[in-house]
Amino acid sequence: MSEPRRFTRAQVAARSHRADAAVIIDNVVYDVTGFLSDHPGGAEVLLDNAGKDATKCFRDVGHSDDAYTWREQYVAGEVVDEEKWPVEPRDMPFDSTREPLTLSGLLGAAFPPVALAAVSYMVYLYLFG
Ligand code: HEM
Structure with missing residues (x-):
């Protein structure tokens, strides 16, 4: 398996427009340029977050399993190790910590x-x- 491409957060920040849009979710860089018009949540929210770390927004929406699978298609690489943020485990719809x-x-x-x-x-x- 080849090494993933590494991006600094500054490199991603430059990709913040319709012609070249990337977001960071869980330290992974997604190139969403070709996904803007297909996103069920609309292009606007992606463009607002383009160039940024959209982890919180992505989580807060409570995206479905399908969305988690779908995003794999748009992986461009990952954030360089020195700039990675801690990744919170995904909230599940039910409370798995309960007995x-x-x-x-x-x-x-x-x-x-x-x-x-x-x-x-x-x-x-x-x-x-
Ligand atoms: C490659 C990344 C993404 C994929 C594949 C994706 C996919 C989806 C899908 C499949 C839905 C329909 C609902 C569901 O099945 O969960 C959805 C809705 C939505 N998404 Fe995304 N999404 C992505 C990134 C984002 C980001 C970064 C944001 C916010 C910053 C966002 C905000 C929303 C919103 C606001 C909705 C509408 C929720 C609603 O109508 O209740 N999405 N997305």
Whole structure:
């Protein structure tokens, strides 16, 4: 596999117009010149971010898996190591840090209301039964 092309952030900054538009997302440089008219979010938002690091914008939109796959077509290279920013893991639509649903978890959650109902029933029987 050949080495990816490396760009400084200043080199990317020069590519900020319709005829030559590049954005940085997660330290990867995407040449979006040919994608402007195909972008479902419109050309404007790409042009506003052309030449810049658009990681935050790309994330905030909550782009779909398709978008993540699609962007691979436009990879031009990556940012030089000295200018890389820390990459945050992608937010998933569900919270994967939560514990999975288990039977004991379910029983634990169900116990208090069921116990309360049982005690109420016994009190009812004691008083009126
Ligand atoms: C090569 C990079 C990109 C690809 C392949 C891409 C792809 C897509 C796709 C497929 C959608 C439709 C919704 C979805 O499936 O998520 C979308 C919507 C959108 N994108 Fe991108 N996008 C890219 C870069 C960006 C960037 C850098 C920004 C912002 C700076 C952006 C802003 C938006 C917005 C605002 C929408 C509309 C969301 C909505 O209508 O709710 N996109 N994009």
